[in-house]
Amino acid sequence: MMTRAKALSAGWVAWLLAALVLFSALSVANAAGRFDDLLYRVPRSANALLVIDVKGVHSSPLAVKEGWKSQHEASYVKKPMLLPPESDRMILASQMNPNRDFEVLWEGAVVSLTEPLPPRAIARAEGGYVDQIGGVPAVWSPSDAYIVLFEPKLMGILSPAHRQAVARWIEDGEVTRTVVVSKYLKEAADSVDGQKTQIVLALDLKDAVQPHRLEQALNKSQLVGDDAAKKQKWAKIVSSIRGVTLSVQIGRTAQGTLRVDFSESTSPFGKDAKALVLGVLDEYGVGIDELQQWKTRLDGESIVMQGELSTPGMRRIFSLLELPTTNFTAADELPQESPGSSSPSSRTSEDKEKAVVEASQTYFKSVSTLLNDLQEEFRTNRDARRSLSAVFLERYAKRIDRLPILHVDEELLAYGMKVAETLRSTSIASRQAGVRAGVRKAQGAGYYGYRGYGYSYGARYGTSYNDYYTARTRSSEKTQIRREEDAKARQVRFQNWKEIQDATAAIRAKMTKKYKVPF
Incomplete structure (x- = not known):
């Protein structure tokens, strides 16, 4: 009996050890992360x-x-x-x-x-x-x-x-x-499980905050005002930022969770937390209008915002990080090579024209969709968010550059190149409005005009100076300078957008007439 009991006991011990080993292996595999x-x-x-x-x-x-x-x-x-x-x-x-x-x-x-x-x-x-x-x-x-x-x-x-x-x-x-x-x-990547959360965008911001820029931002912040103690508390928290993470859960709709993580408690932000996050995103040129509708809460050392994401909103956000090239996705659509030959197998002229028409329609629709996303950037007068357009305009220009071009009509490609270059020049105008205003405030009120150049539609932001400088610039003059530079950037934006609209209408009519199909 004792021998049998020992055998059973040994069997249970062996089974338990095997289970523990398996559990440990599964835990390690899970800890390693799916990615x-x-x-x-x-x-x-x-x-x-x-x-x-x-x-x-x-x-x-x-x-x-x-x-x-x-x-x-x-x-x-x-x-x-x-x-x-x-x-x-x-x-x-x-x-x-x-x-x-x-x-x-x-x-x-x-x-x-x-x-x-x-x-x-x-x-x-x-x-x-x-x-x-x-x-x-x-x-x-x-x-x-x-x-x-x-x-x-x-x-x-x-x-x-x-x-x-x-x-x-x-x-x-x-x-x-x-x-x-x-x-x-690593923690952000591990949160993607494919079921609840399919996409995570993370930006590590540890040690990224520059003290002089933080001081400037707090000095002009209406949320802080003249409260020195509040300014000191906020500066300590913001300086401790770890990063920003956006998690996207896609079901019947896309829901987003934005976390801004610090190494200090966020309780001093109080009810100002949402306005702070939105203001910083706008200042850095990555604000999204629909975030205004998101719910906000404080969670220990984090600010958490949650709400619905539209497809155009996701397109803007994800333009920050994209594939450097996408043409390889058409590799399986190319004609197969004939055995023993280094050249593609021949195709009929009808097949070739069909490929050109389909690729050209796809290209034009893609450019049109991207331009629709940016339409409000050209129409808005909220120049306090001038850098918002700067970042996204540049990213969208890059998106157009990277669209698949296999079989696309040459004239249509030329149009796309011009549109991308125009978006870049408009982005530069938006960026330089603040830079030029700063120079004028430091040196006195100079004159900044425009000049058109390059292979693009519309105007670009140029520079010229007069010989008049004042000894000092008063606060009211600084405000006026800011308004003048914003107005010039806005003028470039509106002019360039009109040129893009005219060019889009012209190329649509030309392609429709050429291929006898709607574009």
């Missing part, structure tokens, strides 16, 4: 991530209803972002400077594919060539990017196309095989 196999390829210097469960997004009721997964629908007509149909998970990463209108130092992506994409097919779709970097197949793209195939179903993209940097990027990932991004970004 760690992609995340360890992201360089340490990244301070911004956009983590997307593509499969989860595409299977959501909203995406199914609006056909986000359709390869043949215009890229931006219904979708909030470009998601390669061949992917199931994706991380976009970048190193930005938030103190310089979110200037991008580098940007890249790591994409998990559902099926392999041959390097030669990618090169043909991109209009580039196949390369070999660090023993890994790669493709150089004229979009100023390298596409790297770490594995048959694991793709990396890095821009700019700095070959040496790409080689070191490949080597670092192979050597470390561990996640090296900041703890804040």
Whole structure:
């Protein structure tokens, strides 16, 4: 009896140990994170991530209803972002400077594919060539990017196309095989579960706050006023900022949760928390109108805002981080190469014209959708948010540059290039309004005019000076200077928008007449 009892006891112990080992393994796997196999390829210097469960997004009721997964629908007509149909998970990463209108130092992506994409097919779709970097197949793209195939179903993209940097990027990932991004970004990536939360955008802002800019902002803040004690408390909290995270839950609608995380309690912000967040987002040029309707609460060391996100709103937000190139998504639409031949198989003239018509319609619809998103930027008179348009105009110009161009009509491409350049010049005008006002306040009231130049529609913001300077500029004069510079930037914005509208109407009529189909 004792022997049998011992045997049973030993059996239970063995079963219990096996269960503990299995539980431990599952816990470790879960702790590792669903995206760690992609995340360890992201360089340490990244301070911004956009983590997307593509499969989860595409299977959501909203995406199914609006056909986000359709390869043949215009890229931006219904979708909030470009998601390669061949992917199931994706991380976009970048190193930005938030103190310089979110200037991008580098940007890249790591994409998990559902099926392999041959390097030669990618090169043909991109209009580039196949390369070999660090023993890994790669493709150089004229979009100023390298596409790297770490594995048959694991793709990396890095821009700019700095070959040496790409080689070191490949080597670092192979050597470390561990996640090296900041703890804040890692925590954000781990929150994407594909079911409740499909998308997370995170920006690590630790040590990003410049003391002199913070002091200037608090000095002019109506929320702080002349309350020195309040100013001191707020300065301490803002200086401790860890980062900002936007989580998106897509069901029948898209719901967003914006968290601004600090290392200090946010209770001193009180009822001013929402106005503070909205003001800072506007000041840094990344404000979204619909956030005005979101509910706000304080949660320990965080400010939390929640509410519904529209598709245009998501397009704006996600323009901060996007794929450096998207032409490779057309690789499977190219004609197959004939056996033993290096050239594509022949197609009839009817097939070629059909491809041109479909690609051109898609391109035009995409540009039109992006312009519709920006329409209010040109119409608004709220110049206190002048930098809002600056950041998004520049990002949308880049979006147009990166639209798939395979088979697109040459005249239509020229139109798109001009539109993108015009958006950039308008962005510059908005940015420089504040800079020029600052110079005039320091030196005296000079004159700043306009000059048109370059390959774009409309006017650009130019500079000329007169010889008159005052010894000092009083407060009222500073206000007047600000208004004058804002008015000039607004004039450029309105003029450029009219030029874009006229050009859009003209190219639509021309393409419709040329191909006998509506555009």
